[in-house]
Amino acid sequence: MKKNTSKTTMRINKQDALCTPHSHDPRDLQNMLDGGEYAPFVSPPMLESNFIQVNRRGESIYLHNRANWVTVGICFSSSTHKIPNVMLLAHLTPGAQKDTETLFKSLLTSPPAEKLVLTRFLPLQFVTLSVHDAENMSLKVKLVSGRAYYLQLCTSAYKQDTLFSQWVALISLLNQEKAKVSKVSEVSSLSGITNSTDITGSMDVTDVTTFTAILTPYMYAGTGPEHVRDSIDFPEFTDITDITDVTDLPENEVPEVPDVRIVTEVIEVREATEVTDSSDITNCSGVTVVFENNDLIRAKQEEKEKLKNILKPGCLQDTKSKSELKESSKHVTISNITLTFEGKRYFQTTLTPVESEANTSKEMKDKTSEEKMPDFQSTALKAEESRSLRTESNTSVLSPHIKSPSNFLKLVPHLSAPFSRE
Amino acid sequence: MTYAYLFKYIIIGDTGVGKSCLLLQFTDKRFQPVHDLTIGVEFGARMVNIDGKQIKLQIWDTAGQESFRSITRSYYRGAAGALLVYDITRRETFNHLTSWLEDARQHSSSNMVIMLIGNKSDLESRRDVKREEGEAFAREHGLIFMETSAKTACNVEEAFINTAKEIYRKIQQGLFDVHNEANGIKIGPQQSISTSVGPSASQRNSRDIGSNSGCC
Numbered sequence: 001m002k003k004n005t006s007k008t009t010m011r012i013n014k015q016d017a018l019c020t021p022h023s024h025d026p027r028d029l030q031n032m033l034d035g036g037e038y039a040p041f042v043s044p045p046m047l048e049s050n051f052i053q054v055n056r057r058g059e060s061i062y063l064h065n066r067a068n069w070v071t072v073g074i075c076f077s078s079s080t081h082k083i084p085n086v087m088l089l090a091h092l093t094p095g096a097q098k099d100t101e102t103l104f105k106s107l108l109t110s111p112p113a114e115k116l117v118l119t120r121f122l123p124l125q126f127v128t129l130s131v132h133d134a135e136n137m138s139l140k141v142k143l144v145s146g147r148a149y150y151l152q153l154c155t156s157a158y159k160q161d162t163l164f165s166q167w168v169a170l171i172s173l174l175n176q177e178k179a180k181v182s183k184v185s186e187v188s189s190l191s192g193i194t195n196s197t198d199i200t201g202s203m204d205v206t207d208v209t210t211f212t213a214i215l216t217p218y219m220y221a222g223t224g225p226e227h228v229r230d231s232i233d234f235p236e237f238t239d240i241t242d243i244t245d246v247t248d249l250p251e252n253e254v255p256e257v258p259d260v261r262i263v264t265e266v267i268e269v270r271e272a273t274e275v276t277d278s279s280d281i282t283n284c285s286g287v288t289v290v291f292e293n294n295d296l297i298r299a300k301q302e303e304k305e306k307l308k309n310i311l312k313p314g315c316l317q318d319t320k321s322k323s324e325l326k327e328s329s330k331h332v333t334i335s336n337i338t339l340t341f342e343g344k345r346y347f348q349t350t351l352t353p354v355e356s357e358a359n360t361s362k363e364m365k366d367k368t369s370e371e372k373m374p375d376f377q378s379t380a381l382k383a384e385e386s387r388s389l390r391t392e393s394n395t396s397v398l399s400p401h402i403k404s405p406s407n408f409l410k411l412v413p414h415l416s417a418p419f420s421r422e
Numbered sequence: 423m424t425y426a427y428l429f430k431y432i433i434i435g436d437t438g439v440g441k442s443c444l445l446l447q448f449t450d451k452r453f454q455p456v457h458d459l460t461i462g463v464e465f466g467a468r469m470v471n472i473d474g475k476q477i478k479l480q481i482w483d484t485a486g487q488e489s490f491r492s493i494t495r496s497y498y499r500g501a502a503g504a505l506l507v508y509d510i511t512r513r514e515t516f517n518h519l520t521s522w523l524e525d526a527r528q529h530s531s532s533n534m535v536i537m538l539i540g541n542k543s544d545l546e547s548r549r550d551v552k553r554e555e556g557e558a559f560a561r562e563h564g565l566i567f568m569e570t571s572a573k574t575a576c577n578v579e580e581a582f583i584n585t586a587k588e589i590y591r592k593i594q595q596g597l598f599d600v601h602n603e604a605n606g607i608k609i610g611p612q613q614s615i616s617t618s619v620g621p622s623a624s625q626r627n628s629r630d631i632g633s634n635s636g637c638c
Contacts, residue, residue, distance in 0.1 A: 036603075036608065037428055037480060037608060038480075077496070117465070117467065118465050119464065119465055120462065120463070120464055120465070121462045121463040121464075121465070121497075122461060122462040123461075123462050123493055126461050126462065126490075127461075143461050144461060145458065145459045145461060147458060
């Protein structure tokens with residue numbers, strides 16, 4: 001979180017420049033909800049901020065020659081929930097599209113007021129929030145569909161650090177809760193209990209208290225204790241007003257689909273090179289499913305280089321160094337879970353003991369082709385029958401399952417955990 | 423924001439039937455063949471004019487996937503109108519209508535106006551559900567029926583506006599308690615109620631023309 005001064009200054013300048021044109025209008029999500037048009041959202045957002053949409057590299061995404069602004073609010077769908085369970089997205093639209101006469105008149109008098117409009121309601125159980133780039137204060141919003149968005153916090157320079165730490169705390173809280181729910185789900189599924197769709201009910205009150213304590217300086221002087229806004233600083237939080245839908249991407253731009261690939265690795269015990277006690281080693285064979293992105297690939301290459309240097313053929317291997325390497329690798333091990341990715345890789349990881357890498361791979365391919373057929377046949381039929389929902393470029397990840405919702409959503413609980421580790 | 427009433431609509435139906443495309447066509451007058459899977463709710467709004475009254479339609483486009491359904495149900499509450507959509511080229515989306523209808527009736531006001539929509543009428547060569555079947559289903563269950571094409575915009579405007587007309591008719595008949603927001607109707611700011619607006623206003627392509635109506 002610590003940044004050097006020059007970088008901070010640059011960032012602030014950039015953000016200020018982006019924020020300035022829209023700093024007059026104090027409207028915000030809460031005010032809009034207070035208007036009463038969206039009756040179910042009686043609970044005010046516990047945290048809301050303005051963001052601009054950026055790409056993975058942190059560059060602004062421009063839409064209609066201006067930055068893509070979005071107001072994000074986290075709130076409760078009802079007072080019965082103990083932790084927030086909803087993400088609201090709003091953007092500003094020009095006050096009104098007027099006919100020629102009134103437009104001309106308005107141009108002569110005053111610029112049209114912009115109006116905050118609620119565009120999305122996302123149950124948090126279908127969203128994985130994470131910090132994408134702490135230095136640039138950007139978050140990653142990943143939907144269960146696989147779509148990922150990157151949002152850079154945009155607020156007054158002197159408040160951004162505090163505000164961003166609140167987001168970090170909230171994300172941590174939400175992810176903790178997700179982890180708890182995953183555990184509960186695993187137990188439930190093992191014991192044959194039907195999973196509830198409400199994932200927010202099991203949170204300890206103490207957790208909320210902790211989070212509230214973190215946010216205390218920004219508690220809103222409103223009716224709900226969970227509303228995080230500084231009553232004194234309130235107007236200054238709302239200095240960014242030009243927001244467009246986070247989901248809007250320029251038509252020509254390739255969407256930010258996650259480049260997650262799955263590779264399988266057989267962790268094979270090389271007896272010749274191992275000198276440790278065999279009791280531990282014999283238990284660690286199996287297939288590891290690795291979710292890879294560019295960073296991981298790079299990291300893996302580096303590790304391989306290290307391994308090359310360390311593991312000379314015929315040499316005894318230092319167990320400690322190998323275990324350290326293992327620890328540092330970014331692997332997510334999954335077992336007994338059915339995974340579906342990219343439409344062509346569908347396999348079960350209920351794989352057992354040590355076989356040669358080639359044999360295992362072959363077996364997996366066979367399994368894959370056998371098991372995926374029924375699903376994809378029906379999916380293909382559906383896809384042909386119905387108007388296509390996605391272009392090829394968009395279908396690079398998960399698309400067949402999006403077209404075949406039942407397949408896709410069966411997988412969602414399993415996908416959410418590894419994705420959150422990205 | 424001047425309007426006489428706000429009507430909350432929900433759009434429901436199987437995944438891929440064109441719910442989001444209908445909304446986009448109605449609010450933005452454009453068709454987007456490639457559309458992301460809807461997760462949660464996407465909102466749209468537009469002003470229309472019914473009998474000289476400015477009505478704001480607040481539209482909740484819901485996720486159609488089966489696995490989202492238990493959550494989607496909670497959005498039905500407080501809707502004055504529902505567009506129940508099926509795809510005329512996919513028989514199964516028609517077969518599931520009963521289930522959607524049961525859900526809608528169970529989780530919303532009994533007075534909710536439901537418009538049954540057979541979408542993708544431009545794909546006549548691939549039609550799998552006859553128009554008469556849609557009409558019969560609607561007749562049997564007391565729904566309004568239209569076939570639409572979000573692609574060509576055929577009947578899209580009419581589907582939304584006719585639903586609003588029916589809601590407005592029910593208000594005039596006293597069937598809706600407009601003071602109970604659980605019915606999906608909200609009275610607009612006081613000054614707008616007495617405002618009379620010309621009928622041409624409904625033809626404007628406007629997502630929200632509240633601020634340019636009535637007061638000049």
